[in-house]
Amino acid sequence: MAGSWSRAGKAVPIRVCLTRGSHSVPKLEYDAVVIGAGHNGLVAAAYLQKAGVNTAVLERRHVIGGAAVTEEIIPGFKFSRASYLLSLLRPHIYQDLELKRHGLKVYLRNPHAFTPLLEEGQPPRSLLLGRDMSENQRQISKFSEKDAQIYPAYQAYMERLASAIEPLLDAPPVNIPGVTTGSLRKRVAALRTLKPLLQTGIKLGKHIPEFYELLTSPTTKILDRWFESEPLKATLATDAVIGAMISPSSPGSGYVLLHHVMGEVEGKKGEWGYAEGGMGGVSNSIANAARSHGAAIFTEKTVKQILVGEDRRARGVALEDGTEIRSKLVLSNATPHVTFRHLTPQDCLPPEFIKAVSQIDYASPVTKINIAVDRLPIFLAAPNSPDGNPGPHHQCSIHLNCESMDVLDQAYRQATEGRPSTRPMLEVCIPSVLDPTLAPPGCHVLSVFSQFTPYWLQGGRAWEQKDRDSYADTVFEWIERYAPGFKQSVVGKEVLTPPDLERIFGLTGGNIFHGAMSLDQLYLARPLPSFSDYRSPIRGLYLCGSGAHPGGGVMGSAGWNAALAALADHR
Structure with missing residues (x-):
């Protein structure tokens, strides 16, 4: 974002160029193209390339990272311009991609x-x-002495629930159509998608009612039951509303609270840290891992349209400069709104799908x-x-x-x-x-x-x-x-402001989660019912950003899960 700041009447230009991509010219054909070099897109590219799928990432900005980016917007000062803390990045991604070896260093707080x-x-x-x-x-x-005594029990309660849902993060939602329709062979295969849900149910055990209450309740109801101190309750409640257009009194805010306490950094549960060099350090390390396997990453390559053949299969992308890049797979790290309302030809999508996409809540x-x-x-x-x-x-x-x-x-x-x-x-x-x-x-x-x-x-x-x-x-x-x-x-x-976050980072509505994390937009309904498995009505087109399950935060899960779905279809 161009501009300047001033002190004592002296204007100084703002410089922006920290997290480097590549300005070289992409080839005209790849096995897979990823739209957007946000952290999820980079994770997807790394796993695809690691599996032998020749992959290119196309980023419209001059820097990679999406919202997980570092920029020197004031000379000498480097900012995590949008996202600013690290905790939710899935441990297996951290280990699989050897992010520490590829430059990621985290300062624990x-x-x-x-x-x-x-x-x-x-x-x-x-x-x-x-x-x-x-x-x-x-x-x-x-x-409050009472609150002090009960606080360890509250922490154990939250940690137990957060630990129980971990299996759901690293797998697609249950394949309901597969379980209920099709041949016996397909139904048996689809039944495997029940495993993470069953694991969560077993881990929750007798605490399933408590988990259900947390998912559906206002945060005020949960915290008022535990505590009497307002400063303690308000401090804890910030995790329930951060990034969400809800108050602690809104039903369902309890899940957002849980979402923000289920992370870990370098094996330490519940920790949050600062990535050295800003959040661009996270994206850079993932990009370095992807490149180490042979992925190509390009900046200043704006995708104008997803190419769709007469058979309603993705055939690649067209850039703003008119270049067409062919591929068998297209993964979009953009929001569902941008992907399906701006980039996909509307006559290739069912009208009811377009209407449903238009009704996704992006309030920020x-x-x-x-x-x-x-x-x-x-x-x-x-x-x-x-x-x-x-x-x-x-x-x-x-x-x-x-x-x-x-x-x-x-x-x-x-x-x-x-x-x-x-x-x-x-x-x-x-x-x-x-x-x-x-x-x-x-x-x-x-x-x-x-x-x-x-907004x-x-x-x-x-x-x-x-x-x-x-x-x-x-x-x-x-x-x-x-x-x-x-x-x-x-x-x-x-x-x-929300419109600025939308304009600069492509976050529809300025929503940092690529869509509200409300109960009607989670799990089987993220981004839409019947399209929660990263696939779309266009064969070969996948959603790999936070608008897909399991949602927002610098987790990498959506990129990982989308890559697995694309690989399964590609093979």
Whole structure:
């Protein structure tokens, strides 16, 4: 994104070029073409090429990574411009593709969550959560002794449910049409797709009712049953609404909570970390693995249309410059909307399929703000040490405006009325505290994941620059209340509203998950009922992005599962 920032009246151009792809000319024929070099597309390409399928990845931007990208948007400051934390990447992908050998280095965070309060006390109270359970209990006891005692049981409860659904992540959903129709041989083959579901059921055992309740309930119902402390509940509730246009009071928000606690990093369950060099480091390592097997990756190659033969089979893609690249398989890392409404010839798709695709919910509450600062923020609730070195709380996800779940509910309600929240929920991360490659000495990069902001403003009005600036001012004012002096430390900023996230990264509606993670858009219904196995009405055309099962986050599962489906058909 071109532009500039200024300080003391001096304009400085923004430079963008970190995660490199390839500018060479693609061949005119491959076995498989992957549209989009997001992390899922790269995972799919790596597995296809590893299996001997000659594969090319075509990326419209000048950098690879999709939303998992690093860009130097302010000179000297490198940002994870969209996604910003790593945890959900599936362990078998990490191991299979030897991502560590291919350059991925992760800085683990401990502690992992910091919630300062605005109150009259000197200093105000705060909540700091990490790996040490006894320290967690001590922190929680500042607000409730009862909550401190029960917190280990809550953690065990969530970990048990998250562990149980792991088999569902690494396999396609149950093949319902195959199980219910066709020849006996096909039915027997389709029955194998029941195995992950049965494994999950066995692991859940007597806890199946609890799992069902978590899937369908509002987060408020779950957390109110466990805890009485509002700061603790609000801190935990952020995982239930992050990236979703829902409030903690919305039915089904419990699943989003579970989705964000089922990750691990380097064998450590529940951990979140910063990839060295930003999230582009994740995408680069996957790309390096794909290239090591012979995959070709090209940037600045915009796909205009998927080529479909008279037999309704994918035959390759046509680029914006008119070049046609033939292939037997086409995998799209784009959203279902982009794939089936913009890239696929509409006369090749059934009208009912087109209508269903048009009804997928892409509502997004997220405005991402990337900020360069010349010093660390000093929080009233945790003053910096005299030596100026970062404190443990600086490496966390810093939760602001999380005093209570009512604050989160109110922020959500304002966005549903077309108004950016006047007291937004803010998740602030400072990855440069652990990764010194991101900023000049003494300086830092801040990632602010803010909610709630609508795609359209009141009256159906589009965002203008004055609206972005006004919202950024609101966010900065709130950070200033928790950390006085913050505004004076700002060197430059970038504000990415939902329409900006859509325009730059191809995220329909600005939705980071390629579609809402609501119960009607999960598992057998992701992206649509009868099309949850990565295949489409066009033979040889597959969906490999987060719009397919199991959904969003930097997981790689959709890419892995789609590659397996394509390989099975190719053979």
